[in-house]
Amino acid sequence: MSPLKDRVNALINLGHFFRNVSEKNPYYKGLFKAIHQSQIENGWFQKKSYLEAIQSWGKALQTHEIEKWISSYEIKNDQNPKTIALITAGNIPLVSLHDLISIWISGNNAIIKCSTKDRNLIPYLVGIDPFFQASTAFTDKKLEDFDAVIATGSNNTARYFDHYFSKYPHIIRKNKNGVAVLNGKESLNELEGLGRDMLQYYGLGCRNVSKLYLPTNYDLNKIFGGLYPLAEVLEMKKYANNYDYNKAVYLMSEFDFLENGFFMLREEQTIPSPIATAHYEFYNDFTQLEKHLEEQKENIQCIVSNQSIKGTVAFGEAQNPGLRDYADGIDTLAFLNGL
Numbered sequence: 001m002s003p004l005k006d007r008v009n010a011l012i013n014l015g016h017f018f019r020n021v022s023e024k025n026p027y028y029k030g031l032f033k034a035i036h037q038s039q040i041e042n043g044w045f046q047k048k049s050y051l052e053a054i055q056s057w058g059k060a061l062q063t064h065e066i067e068k069w070i071s072s073y074e075i076k077n078d079q080n081p082k083t084i085a086l087i088t089a090g091n092i093p094l095v096s097l098h099d100l101i102s103i104w105i106s107g108n109n110a111i112i113k114c115s116t117k118d119r120n121l122i123p124y125l126v127g128i129d130p131f132f133q134a135s136t137a138f139t140d141k142k143l144e145d146f147d148a149v150i151a152t153g154s155n156n157t158a159r160y161f162d163h164y165f166s167k168y169p170h171i172i173r174k175n176k177n178g179v180a181v182l183n184g185k186e187s188l189n190e191l192e193g194l195g196r197d198m199l200q201y202y203g204l205g206c207r208n209v210s211k212l213y214l215p216t217n218y219d220l221n222k223i224f225g226g227l228y229p230l231a232e233v234l235e236m237k238k239y240a241n242n243y244d245y246n247k248a249v250y251l252m253s254e255f256d257f258l259e260n261g262f263f264m265l266r267e268e269q270t271i272p273s274p275i276a277t278a279h280y281e282f283y284n285d286f287t288q289l290e291k292h293l294e295e296q297k298e299n300i301q302c303i304v305s306n307q308s309i310k311g312t313v314a315f316g317e318a319q320n321p322g323l324r325d326y327a328d329g330i331d332t333l334a335f336l337n338g339l
Contacts, residue, residue, distance in 0.1 A: 002131055004075055007105050008066055010131040014101075015061025017128065018054045034124040038093075042117045043238045045093055049201050050121070053093040056320045061101075069323035073333055075106060081135075082108045082339045085143045085168075087151035087161070090117025092201040097122065098323070099150050099332060104135055106336035111137045111146055148339055150332065171335055173328050176301035177210040177271050178318050181289065183307060184215045186315070190306065191226030193316025197304050198278055199230045199263070200319045202239050206301045206327070207318045210273040212265075212280040213289060220280070224260045234262040243276035271299050301328070 002010075021028055038045045059065075084103045088096035100122065103110045114122060126132045143149075149170040151161045158174040165172070180194055197209040212223065234240050243262060250257050250266065257266040257277075268279040283289040290309060293300065302325075305312045326332050 002107070002135075004070075004077055004105075004107070006131060007107065008070070010129055011061055011066050011101055011105060012063050013129065014125070014132075015058055015063075015066075018058030018061065021051070021054055021058075030124060031121075034120040038118065038120045041120070042090070044202060044204060045118065046236065050093045052200065052319075057094060057097060059320065060323055065323055066105075070105060070333075073337055075333075075337060077107065082147040082336075083145065084108050084110050084336065085146040085149045085151075085165075086110050086112045087143075087149070087153070088112060088115050088118065088122065089152040089173075090115025090119075092205040092319075093118065094121060095205070096152065097125075098321075098327070099152075100136075102332040102336055103150075104132065106333060108336055108339070109135050109137070111139060111143065113139055113143060148336075152327070169335070169339060171328075171330055171332065173330075175272065176206050176299060176328060177273075178205075178207045178302045178304060178313075179211040179213065179271060179293070179300055180209045180315075181213045181293075181303060181305040181307050181309060181312075182215065182218065184218055186222075186306065188225065190315040191222055192229055193226075193314070194223070194304065195226040195228075195230050196316050197318035199227065199233055202233065202236065203275055205319060207321065209304055209318060210278055211271045212278055213293075214280055214282050216282045216284045218282065220258055220265055223265060223278075223280075224258075224263075227260065227263050231262055239276065242274070246274045246276055271296065 021031065023032055035047055035050045038050070039047065086096065086099055086103065095118070100110055100112070112122065123138060126136045147168070149165045149168050151165065151170070152173040153161060155174045158172050161172045178197060180197065194209065201208065203210070234243065247259065247264060250264070255266060257264050259265070262276070264277045265280055266277055267281065269281055270279060273279045293303065293309070302318055303309055303312045304315055304318050306315065
């Protein structure tokens with residue numbers, strides 16, 4: 001096992017790599033080749049989305065952020081690392097990188113089964129550093145010879161994972177979504193941030209806002225005003241096809257909804273929403289709303305708001321989680337340290 005300081009330095013170097021990405025620099029030719037191959041294999045993974053994810057990780061993997069992250073843990077330096085099977089998701093670029101860097105910083109090794117939707121960039125990143133290479137293996141076959149599991153999938157696959165990996169220490173993640181709570185006094189800047197929270201990565205991430213909680217008689221045109229700067233999203237063919245399809249379904253089903261030409265709002269109690277749609281629900285009692293959110297916590301990944309609700313994320317920051325913002329609220333590094 002490498003000393004902790006070497007692991008920290010490897011992550012610092014990765015952050016530096018991310019912060020300096022440029023197509024003009026020949027050093028990054030391999031990175032953009034991996035991104036291009038990903039675009040060929042998965043039409044949702046546009047170069048813009050990859051660069052947004054890289055920028056977010058460059059911000060997270062700064063020296064002071066890494067040191068702050070690990071300062072509250074007693075990370076092992078023994079010579080008996082565990083092997084962690086990591087089954088990655090493929091809904092947005094680099095979605096499983098936090099799990100992988102948690103495995104690395106804990107001093108353990110990873111054996112990764114990449115999602116077929118995102119199988120190029122993580123292997124490329126592993127290849128840029130000898131430490132990452134020594135600590136990481138990949139397989140597209142049956143997972144074998146591991147000590148614990150971290151897996152992310154749909155609710156259906158999560159049930160399969162729970163059964164299949166029941167005898168191993170594990171973290172199994174299911175579908176969750178972001179929600180937003182508004183009070184009607186948000187600034188245009190905050191509403192534009194909310195638009196990004198709904199539409200960044202085309203709304204495919206578990207941290208994307210799919211449900212809005214609005215005060216009674218809220219003017220829904222304000223939401224569309226915040227979305228307006230993102231109108232170019234309709235230029236992306238897969239998004240446009242989904243927008244047209246879901247709009248047709250709503251019209252044929254005679255559902256009430258509002259739309260602005262590229263996004264739809266529908267009054268609906270459920271939290272998950274189709275692509276190009278956000279559900280909304282009115283509230284008139286903030287205390288009751290807080291109780292409702294607590295009851296729904298198993299379905300909520302994050303809460304975007306400027307209200308005094310525990311654990312909220314600022315408008316526009318849903319897809320920029322810090323190193324302490326663990327998926328599903330499960331402390332991955334504590335789990336790995338405890339093995």
